[in-house]
Amino acid sequence: MTDIKYEIQTNEFVKSLLESIGDGIFVLDPQGTIIAWNPAMEKITGYLAGEIKYKSCQFLHFSQCFDKKCPTTIQDCGILKRGRVEPTECFLKHKNGHNVSVTKNARVIRNKDDEVIGIVAAVTDLTELKNARLKMEEATRRLGELNHLGGIIAKSQIMQNVFSFIKASAACDATILIQGESGTGKELVAGAIHSIGERRDKPMVTINCSALPESLLESELFGHVKGAFTGASQDRVGRFEQADGGTVFLDEIGEITPYIQVKLLRVIQQKEIERVGESRRRKIDIRVITALNKDLKSMVDAGTFREDLYYRLKVFPIYLPPLRERKEDIPLLVHHFIKTNNTKSDVNVKGISKTALKAFMDYAWPGNIRELANAIDHAFVLCSDREIYLSDLPFEIRTPSAMAVSGVNNPWLEPEHTRPQHQKLTKEVLLHHLHESNWNKAEVGRRVGLSRASIWKYMKKWDVPLQP
Template identity: 80%
Template sequence: MKDIEFEIQNNEFVKLLLESIGDGIFVLDTHGRIIAWNPAMEKIAGYSSDEIKGQSCKILNFNQCFDKKCPTDIRDCGILTYGKVEPTECLLSHKKGHVLSVTKNARVIKNRENKIIGIVEAVTDLTELKNARLKMEEATRRLGELNRLGGIIAKSQVMQNVFTFIKASAASDATILIQGESGTGKELVAGAIHSIGERRDKPLITINCSALSESLLESELFGHVKGAFTGASRDRVGRFEEADGGTIFLDEIGEITPYIQVKLLRVLQQKEIERVGESRKRKIDIRIITATNKDLKSQVDSGHFREDLYYRLKVFPIYLPPLRNRKEDIPLLVNHFIKTNNEKVILKVKGIGKPALKAFMDYSWPGNIRELANAIEHAFVLCTNRQIEINDLPLEIRDPNMIPGPVEKEKINPSIKNIQHPHSLTQKKLIDLLRDTDWNKAEVARRVGLSRASIWKYMKKWNIPLQP
């Protein structure tokens, strides 16, 4: 015992070693009395070296030594039997009375005759680590809340503002107008508002106003009675009635005709509807959420949309920014779409290469999140290396300056070959294109650079029959 204490007190190298080690170190003699105590232990336990020397290690009251509390007598401690204590997480009593979370391990010290002459113990304070872990868990929880709301995935500041508006709007029944380009997630926002509002246990009914003609949309929204028109063989409940107590989401609200605008205004003002073909008024209790990719104010100014309806709809407006204005969300969205696509395939994709991600970040995304989702799905078809590479991406993303291949001249009717831009499309040119392609709407869309849905809209607008 005197040998080890003498060595510690008189060996400058050992003293320097103890002082420089960041973890707490203390040494016991064979009677369990503390004979050395480094500065790190002073900081951890609160006892100075002078006041702790000669004390039993029992003063630290470790709650976990060989699966039991610290014994009062060193002879009862397992260290003399087993020769060591593997790193163990436990509690230590501080001088001021509070407990600390630490890890400790211990080894016996033997002389050349293999006789135990002491015990050295090392203690690591886990307080900061525990606090950091709690902060990380809290940050992860909050990040999950901030980055996802009702299926909307985002961390950018502009989208955090949207989340704030969504949460604020859920506290009332105010009519909401969601504005944003196609593919920005307007339907997801409507769903999020409904899912966190007081009507969440009631139905959410969605209608795309651009997909139906005026008469069909009227019947779909308001319902009809038997005999109201040819083919009305029975009474039918409309979507407004189906949504009673819940929410109705009217997408592409900018596409409705003046007649439907008047009927919708009455619904907003009086909270009642009439089925097509009857005069009975039916009270409804619904929340109305609308969305558009158009500038409704411009349509009001041009006389295409009722001003009184516009102001009724935009009691609480929410604007969804295009993806090009929230590019910090792209990596988050990419990971999400990789995960969702992995659920559909056997060979899993682990991630995306840096060049491919850079191409995503550099691209302008005219189709917004919908286009991004399609690009990931496209990449899954081509990907063979468990990681999406730049050659797996659609051509327009790999090289935004590259224009899709030219249309074969022999396929273009001379009467319509001067069409250079979708905005130059007229009723006559569209009819010529349809005739030239045998009424193939997909081919017409490809030639003029529009979606097939847009061609359908133009046909509906100009009363062009769907078939020749």
């Protein structure tokens, strides 16, 4: 019979193979005694190869083997009879006493005469995978809470993909690059990433890189020592140091100069900073999230942004779509901002008319979500009823095509008030609506599809009194 122990000990190729495999591998002779134990097995179990001499795998106390706990002898194991153990998720007992989550499988080894000469077993450590899974589950739970609180409002598939990226970022500490047009909510996404990540209990510091010139931005980011420049009357801690242990969000990262780009590259690569006017290097532990409303790759191609820094920043890129590419989210966003404004003001608006919502759906939203929020704010200034009408919206949104009654079916809508659409306004019609609305010019405007200012002009033109 072939001596498998001798083969393993003398065959250099087999020895190198066992040492290089990332999974734990151990080999038993036909009597169940361990005769080979690779370095990965030492790492997983805590036992060195010299410590397992003449032992069986029983000392590892695998929690499951052929649907039962580890047996007393190799004959009771079942491996000799069945010839294999299919991959099984279980626990083994570490040298220090704690359980290690692993996947285990095994095969018998036979010679050319079909005699069993040994057993090879493979063990995969699932600890990191389990931890990552737990982090993802925790991130999902926290993101759900964040959405419930109104942090990010969306139901479209394209935004669900963004949510997936946000959740995935919680399981790592990679540098994040958020790209999207102005007003798409890049700072909101950065806040969500920080709020569900491992650093959530530490500070998040936000810096708008376009708001400060290079000299002030350098001091703002890195701090300075007394006397570093005119006006530096005392030492000052920079924003990177303030965020130690937490997150730094650099908005409009494309605006930083080549000099600041070099310094930022050192922060990311070496995790250290130097205050302005000081040669001492200070270690910091931060996660960097950046954002901009341009295509950073095109800036690299144009030579205005360092390529090495670009690749450091885009380890985990997230693209935020403009609102015009996710219009199914508009009714949800409108409801959210109406609810927010009701909380802040004495007005109690219940919904939005179909014509007004149709105008929202038809509009291109160059200013994205920020513009939509401002449009609702504008409507609340003019709105004097329980519903937002077309005439309450900003001029650029009130397009002629929005006058047609929309068929949008939305739970936040109340029934459209019955009123003439495209009705020709005459003095008689104007007086009729003024009497019905108790001389409320905004209400008359809603009924005939005109602004309140237009109603005033017609009243002046036809010498209609401003009060009854």
